[in-house]
Amino acid sequence: MTTSTTGLNPPPAGIPASTSRRMRSIRLALVGVGVLLLAWGAFVMFDSVRLTRIPGVALWIAAAIVLHDAILAPIVFAFGIALRRVGRRATGTVIAIVQGGIVVGSIVSLIAVPTIVAKNFAPANPTVLPLNYGLNLAIFWLVLALITVGLSVWAFLRWRSPVATFPDESGR
Numbered sequence: 001m002t003t004s005t006t007g008l009n010p011p012p013a014g015i016p017a018s019t020s021r022r023m024r025s026i027r028l029a030l031v032g033v034g035v036l037l038l039a040w041g042a043f044v045m046f047d048s049v050r051l052t053r054i055p056g057v058a059l060w061i062a063a064a065i066v067l068h069d070a071i072l073a074p075i076v077f078a079f080g081i082a083l084r085r086v087g088r089r090a091t092g093t094v095i096a097i098v099q100g101g102i103v104v105g106s107i108v109s110l111i112a113v114p115t116i117v118a119k120n121f122a123p124a125n126p127t128v129l130p131l132n133y134g135l136n137l138a139i140f141w142l143v144l145a146l147i148t149v150g151l152s153v154w155a156f157l158r159w160r161s162p163v164a165t166f167p168d169e170s171g172r
Contacts, residue, residue: 093155101148
């Protein structure tokens with residue numbers, strides 16, 4: 001692969017250089033916003049969390065990273081591969097919908113599982129954690145699966161529908 005005089009790869013054929021510069025600007029802005037949000041989160045954490053609780057927060061963050069890298073990312077990747085192996089019938093939109101459903105469900109599970117675990121260790125006060133969080137999470141996954149299947153079927157049928165044709169130069 002050849003590089004340009006700036007040391008960066010040229011944009012792919014058919015993509016104007018301005019699009020590539022614009023994309024770099026957008027990425028740089030997103031990285032900057034991400035760094036600012038991380039700094040703000042660290043400030044708020046150290047300002048509002050007792051120092052004795054920070055190791056617990058660090059453990060939770062480490063567990064979230066392990067959950068993402070060891071469980072969530074491979075599952076989403078495997079579903080993407082499996083859907084691509086279905087053949088040309090599964091469009092990129094359908095694959096993105098299914099992967100998006102898995103990601104949303106995993107994030108909600110990441111939020112709900114600590115409450116499910118905490119309910120087992122909660123004090124005898126029933127008003128602290130009053131709901132059946134395990135059942136609610138199962139219902140959420142069921143509704144999410146139904147929505148994901150519905151959106152996937154809609155996208156698949158929309159993709160398969162005949163494409164509108166434009167009149168030729170004679171106006172017919």
